[in-house]
Amino acid sequence: MSEQESSSDERMSSEEEEQQQKEEGFSYWNLKDVERGQLPQHIRKQGTRVYCKPDAPTNTETLQYSGSYASMGVDNSLRLDSFRENFRIKVIALDKDKMEFDMIGIDAAVANAFRRILISEVPTMAIEKVFIANNTSVIQDEVLAHRLGLIPIKVDPRLFEYLSANDTPNEKNTIVLKLHARCNRGQPRCTVYSQELKWLPNGSEFAKESEKPDSKPSTYTSFSCGQDSLPEFAGNPISTVEDIIIAKLGPGQEIELEAHAVKGMGKTHAKWSPVGTAWYRMFPEVVLLEKIKGEDAEELIRKCPSGVFDIEDTGNGKKKAIVADSRACTLCRECIRGDEKWEKRVALHRVKDHFIFTIESTGALPPEVLFTEAVKILEAKCERVITELS
Amino acid sequence: MEHGSVRDPSSATFCFVDEDHTLASSVRFALNQDPRVSFCGYSIPHPSDAKVNIRVQTTGDPAREVLKDACQNLMVMCQHVRSTLDQAVDDYRSNHSDMDTK
Ligand code: SF4
Numbered sequence: 186m187s188e189q190e191s192s193s194d195e196r197m198s199s200e201e202e203e204q205q206q207k208e209e210g211f212s213y214w215n216l217k218d219v220e221r222g223q224l225p226q227h228i229r230k231q232g233t234r235v236y237c238k239p240d241a242p243t244n245t246e247t248l249q250y251s252g253s254y255a256s257m258g259v260d261n262s263l264r265l266d267s268f269r270e271n272f273r274i275k276v277i278a279l280d281k282d283k284m285e286f287d288m289i290g291i292d293a294a295v296a297n298a299f300r301r302i303l304i305s306e307v308p309t310m311a312i313e314k315v316f317i318a319n320n321t322s323v324i325q326d327e328v329l330a331h332r333l334g335l336i337p338i339k340v341d342p343r344l345f346e347y348l349s350a351n352d353t354p355n356e357k358n359t360i361v362l363k364l365h366a367r368c369n370r371g372q373p374r375c376t377v378y379s380q381e382l383k384w385l386p387n388g389s390e391f392a393k394e395s396e397k398p399d400s401k402p403s404t405y406t407s408f409s410c411g412q413d414s415l416p417e418f419a420g421n422p423i424s425t426v427e428d429i430i431i432a433k434l435g436p437g438q439e440i441e442l443e444a445h446a447v448k449g450m451g452k453t454h455a456k457w458s459p460v461g462t463a464w465y466r467m468f469p470e471v472v473l474l475e476k477i478k479g480e481d482a483e484e485l486i487r488k489c490p491s492g493v494f495d496i497e498d499t500g501n502g503k504k505k506a507i508v509a510d511s512r513a514c515t516l517c518r519e520c521i522r523g524d525e526k527w528e529k530r531v532a533l534h535r536v537k538d539h540f541i542f543t544i545e546s547t548g549a550l551p552p553e554v555l556f557t558e559a560v561k562i563l564e565a566k567c568e569r570v571i572t573e574l575s
Numbered sequence: 576m577e578h579g580s581v582r583d584p585s586s587a588t589f590c591f592v593d594e595d596h597t598l599a600s601s602v603r604f605a606l607n608q609d610p611r612v613s614f615c616g617y618s619i620p621h622p623s624d625a626k627v628n629i630r631v632q633t634t635g636d637p638a639r640e641v642l643k644d645a646c647q648n649l650m651v652m653c654q655h656v657r658s659t660l661d662q663a664v665d666d667y668r669s670n671h672s673d674m675d676t677k
Contacts, residue, residue: 251610251612279667288656291652291656295601295649297600298601301595301596306597557657557660560656561657563649570646574589574639
């Protein structure tokens with residue numbers, strides 16, 4: 186860890202100071218290059234970086250406890266105003282279904298909570314019940330129903346309510362989609378795509394078999410009004426993500442069904458998860474511990490598969506290696522493998538409170554909204570605890 | 576929900592039902608940052624029970640109040656995260672308005 190050694194030759198510059206120290210007894214805080222109330226550099230570094238060594242990473246833990254550095258007279262407690270000052274978000278890329286952003290100045294516990302909530306607790310709408318009137322395709326009813334369940338529905342789940350066990354399906358908690366596909370005899374085989382699922386804003390069209398022969402025919406849903414008359418959906422019909430293959434039909438085969446989508450959460454079933462995936466990685470930091478010149482520089486560049494290093498001309502034909510793009514580092518540790526000398530030349534770190542967060546939405550909500558929703562859910566959880574304790 | 580001793584309110588174990596690492600680890604983080612806390616930790620007694628136990632021991636203040644404050648701090652942090660994100664997204668959009676961001 187030679188990089189952390191601070192210059193020690195300036196420590197005791199004058200005789201008087203030395204004398205004074207002898208009188209007072211030695212104290213770390215009297216050293217000239219130590220800022221009062223600040224941790225020494227190498228300890229600060231251990232607190233903020235994971236060291237990626239060739240065999241294993243070290244310093245992986247985060248020190249959360251407020252008294253972690255009490256023996257050194259440094260307060261490690263979190264002040265909300267310092268959090269506010271230091272916390273930053275920078276959006277790197279954003280489109281309708283994928284977002285990458287840097288989140289800086291937050292603990293892994295909270296970043297991980299956001300990730301977990303995104304995957305399993307942000308609600309969406311997904312097909313839960315499938316009423317199959319006819320299925321002569323080779324794909325079995327239960328497999329077909331499962332495939333339908335996994336198709337993302339492009340609708341804002343916040344407009345709907347949960348359907349609980351003894352609720353009747355109505356326009357506020359259920360979306361009905363219909364699928365009728367047939368491959369006529371004499372035709373080539375055809376493929377059924379997800380866009381053939383048609384939204385039924387007035388609810389189910391299938392009549393329930395009634396016990397009393399003269400009672401009014403009822404269907405599997407009881408909508409009090411058409412969903413298309415609601416302001417949210419007028420001119421904005423509900424559809425599914427397109428181009429997903431549901432089944433393939435041979436000549437003479439037919440599928441006729443109705444699918445009922447309800448609101449749910451990813452922890453019940455992955456079909457309700459609003460993200461393809463959501464993940465983060467800590468920011469990689471690549472440090473050159475010594476000057477790497479000439480042949481060695483070329484070798485270092487060849488070693489790295491991600492193009493982290495680059496060569497800089499230092500004039501008169503000499504070359505030296507520089508870290509051009511540490512963000513591209515995948516921490517494959519290729520650059521410190523092999524000859525022992527490389528370990529001493531290149532240090533790989535991860536910054537513990539700098540997260541590169543990526544969210545891939547399945548299509549129900551744009552990724553930035555999903556993240557906001559996830560944060561709100563964590564807030565609601567805290568709120569619940571507070572009310573229960575009051 | 577709270578198991579503590581009657582005589583000493585400064586240490587208690589709280590049981591959160593229907594919660595998991597998501598909340599427990601964040602709350603533990605918030606508690607740890609509070610200088611009044613001398614010890615805190617959480618455990619999930621059994622993986623098939625949706626329960627977590629959070630242990631809080633303080634230097635004197637009632638554990639329940641300290642836990643409440645920790646939740647409050649966490650909420651304030653969340654609000655700040657949200658507003659920062661909105662700001663960052665707006666900044667990104669205004670810098671990339673020539674591209675199709677919708
Ligand atoms: S760890 Fe891998 S990607 Fe990162 S700098 Fe070294 S060789 Fe390149």
